[in-house]
Amino acid sequence: MDHRSSCKTLFCVIILVALALLILPARAAHHSSSPKSPKRPSTYKFFWHDTLQNTTHPWTNTAAEVAGPNHNITGLGFGKVIVFNDSLTLAPALGSKLLGRGQGVYIYDRTQAGIAFNALLVFSAVIENEEYNGTLNFMGADLILAPSRDISVVGGTGDFEMARGIANLVTHSIDGDTFIVNVTSRLYYPNY
Numbered sequence: 001m002d003h004r005s006s007c008k009t010l011f012c013v014i015i016l017v018a019l020a021l022l023i024l025p026a027r028a029a030h031h032s033s034s035p036k037s038p039k040r041p042s043t044y045k046f047f048w049h050d051t052l053q054n055t056t057h058p059w060t061n062t063a064a065e066v067a068g069p070n071h072n073i074t075g076l077g078f079g080k081v082i083v084f085n086d087s088l089t090l091a092p093a094l095g096s097k098l099l100g101r102g103q104g105v106y107i108y109d110r111t112q113a114g115i116a117f118n119a120l121l122v123f124s125a126v127i128e129n130e131e132y133n134g135t136l137n138f139m140g141a142d143l144i145l146a147p148s149r150d151i152s153v154v155g156g157t158g159d160f161e162m163a164r165g166i167a168n169l170v171t172h173s174i175d176g177d178t179f180i181v182n183v184t185s186r187l188y189y190p191n192y
Helices: 003-032
Strands: 043-051 063-067 081-089 098-108 119-128 133-142 148-158 164-175 178-188
Touching: 043 098, 081 119, 133 164, 148 178
Parallel strands: none
Antiparallel strands: 043 081, 043 178, 063 081, 081 098, 098 119, 119 133, 133 148, 148 164, 164 178
């Protein structure tokens, strides 16, 4: 083997080693930065704080009527559409640890007088804290003044990816224009 061919071989080996040293760490970094597995808790609990139509302190409102009829035939607000962006906390006190935000709508849909009004409730719990990150999505008929009622958990993202289940809503308190609801979700996840 002459000197030229051994130099060419050595040069090729050096290039291959250099390429391997450049490519392998990049591939390892790509795999280590891939998304982590969702935590998928079997239950999740929060307190939902909603303030609507506080005329004394309107800056405290977290919900607003955005549509509805110009009349109120039933006295129950039938047809009103309320949009909200409410605090979700660990405990009933508004100043307790913030777990995320409840963002969605409720539509008053009861026309029968003498029965507590109810609403179609559709919202996402946007959870952002040191323990969990993601969303839980809810939908169902909410008999607002019933002490306890259930609605469906219809999906989730992040740590709640593909969540399904039932959320039990218990009215903790109603104070004028503010209500606090204890929401406990029992969650299930598909096996893929």
